[in-house]
Amino acid sequence: MLENLVQNLGLTALSLQGFGPLLLEGTWMTLKLSVLSLALSVLLGLLGASAKLSHLALLRLPAQLYTTLIRGVPDLVLMLLIFYSLQTWLTEFTDAMDWDYIEINPFNAGVITLGFIYGAYFTETFRGAILSVPRGQTEAATAFGLKRWQRFRFVVFPQMMRFALPGIGNNWMVMLKATALVSIIGLADLVKAAQDAGKSTYQLFYFLVIAALIYLAITSASNVILRRLERRYALGVRENIR
Structure with missing residues (x-):
């Protein structure tokens, strides 16, 4: 039986039996989905980390709720909930406005869903990285007259990335493999x-x-x-x- 399996694999390995272009197209789709989802999740992560580190409870509490809920529910369940919720809300909105039915593109839905889910993980990654930057660095930048955005760009961000990169890499690997879940929504x-x-x-x-x-x-x-x-x-x- 093992010899037959090896022989079959050897024969099929000689050719992709005409499905090479299909696999290449699928690979390109996975890469596009992963990169765009990464960009969205990084953006949400930076915003979420800033909110969780804010002194305002109005920003801090929603960010805390966001990360708690997302990290506590399986990705597959979240993907189904977000995808079908988005479509339901859009349908109700178009009906209320008396517009034609609009169907959400599976690719856009996949990017939004993965970006929203992994934005919670990036929030914690960036929050921990920002807290790792010595407070004296930002105080010195303030003393030199740098504005808030300048302090983040020239002082906090370069040092933060050193602490955040291991977590970013881990999140990226997990998100890349999680793109396999989008096949359930037709992508x-x-x-x-x-x-x-x-x-x-x-x-x-x-x-x-x-x-x-x-x-x-x-x-x-x-x-x-x-x-x-x-x-x-x-x-x-x-x-x-x-």
Whole structure:
């Protein structure tokens, strides 16, 4: 039985049986979804971290509720809730305005959903990183007359990134793999392409292995980029990253 399995894998490995373009398209869709979701989650993370560190309870309490709820509910449940809630609210709004029915694009829904979910994780990552920056640094910047935005750009952000990069890398890896969940809302990502190819050729195991290898290649390339960023933001630090 093992010999037959190895032989079958060897035969199918010679060709993707015409499904190469489909897998490439799925890979490109996964990359686009991941990068745009990352941008949205980073933005929400910075806003959320600023809100949680604010002295105003009006900002701090909603941010605390946001991170608590999101981190306490499974991603799959959140994805279904957010996706169908957005569509329901949009439908009710168009009905109230007597407009034509508008269907949310699965790609846009995937970006919004993943960005909203992982924005909570980035909120905690950035909050911890900002708290790690010595308070004397911002006080010195204030004494030099730097404005709030200038203090964040030139003093807080470069030092914050040194502390935040490990968490950012971890969140990115998890979010990249979580893009596989978007297939349940009809988006033709890498996993969906592998499933379609596998079902059409009765080689589901083989195409899922191909998908896994593609994910591994993306995460490996991401690790190289993250390591370079860590070295970049560790310049000037006595204990540099090797």
